[in-house]
Amino acid sequence: MITDQQRRSLLADGYLGVPDLFTPGEVAEVAQRLDGLFDRFADLPRASVLDLGGTGGEFGAEVPEILYPSSLSPGLRRTAVFQRGRALARRVLGAGTWFRFDHSIRKPPGCGYETVWHQDRVHKRSGLPERRLTIWIPTGSVGQEDGCMRYVPRSHLRGVLPHEPVPDRRGALRTVGVADTDAVDVPLPLGGAAMHLFETVHSAHSNSGESTRTAWILQFTQPRTVLPTATLLHRAIYFGRTRAWRGKGTG
Ligand SMILES: O=C(O)CCC(=O)C(=O)O
Incomplete structure (x- = not known):
């Protein structure tokens, strides 16, 4: 969990890196489940997959992203990583905090695509006032x-x-005018997590290393509000399209 000082730092700076939130065994359980999904990326429901690479690239080979992996592999929500992440979010945002969304982004070794500068709030569908916390959990250092x-x-x-x-990037929206010199890198050991608020400008480096970089990303929101019709409709369509796949014994 995080200390009072870390919580204050997160709220003041808009981000926080924590090196020791999870044990290697806890992260390994998440990694195994995510690997199982990425191994079957081509067979996942269309509503569950994106590729954040170039428009001309091979879909699924550049920067594959899985939406709601914890719906496709419900055991993810029973992991210690999820439970502790949710407790942390409640500690940061307060009572009435609830799980909103998860996704997983993989960057293969040598992946030349950075995740462009953005604020998560820009992708928000509803106009509701809310606070969100994103917890970004890599499956390795x-x-x-x-x-x-x-x-x-x-x-x-x-x-x-x-x-x-x-230009030439799938679905990417970039914050105008951010200089790399404005930014702080948050490297992490295995078991660490980075977190940020809804309006914090952030990005992620490309992967010039030799290991696959996979992150599980959890978003929590506060307060729990009645979702607008458009969001409810979107969720219903998503869960309808992925229902058949969820029954295939992914646990
Ligand atoms: O994992 C990444 O490359 C970026 C994640 C991110 O920007 C986000 O979840 O908002």
């Missing part, structure tokens, strides 16, 4: 060369900033 996260300190205090589409 990560340094700059492997694709660790980086943050612009205190950028969450600047409101929603202008974003622009990125």
Whole structure:
């Protein structure tokens, strides 16, 4: 768990790196489940997969992303990593905090794509006032060369900033005018996690290393509000499209 001082630092700077949130065994359980999904990436429901690489690249080979992996492999929500992540989010955001979304992004060795600068709030569908905490959990140690996260300190205090589409990148929206020199890298050992707030400007490095970089990313929100019709509809369509796959014994 995090200390009072770490909580204050997260709320003041908009991000926090914690080196020792989980044991290697706890992370290994998550890694095994995510690997099982990435191994079957081509067979996953269309609604569950994206590729964040170049528009001309081979889908699934560049920067594969799985949406709601814990719906496809429900055992993920029973892991110590999920339980502790949720407890941490409640400690940071307070009562009424609930799990909103998870995804997993993989960068194969030599992946030349950085995750572009952005604020998560820009991708928000509803106009509801809410606070969110993202917990980014790598399945191995990560340094700059492997694709660790980086943050612009205190950028969450600047409101929603202008974003622009990125030519030749699938679906990417980039915060306008961020300089790399504004940023702080957050390398992590195995068992560590990086976390940030909804408005914090962040990105992740490309993976010039020799290991596959996989991260499980959990988003928690507060307060728990009635979801708007469009969001409910979107979720219903997603869960409808993935129902058949969920029955295939992924635990
Ligand atoms: O894992 C990555 O490359 C980036 C993750 C990220 O930016 C996010 O979850 O908002």
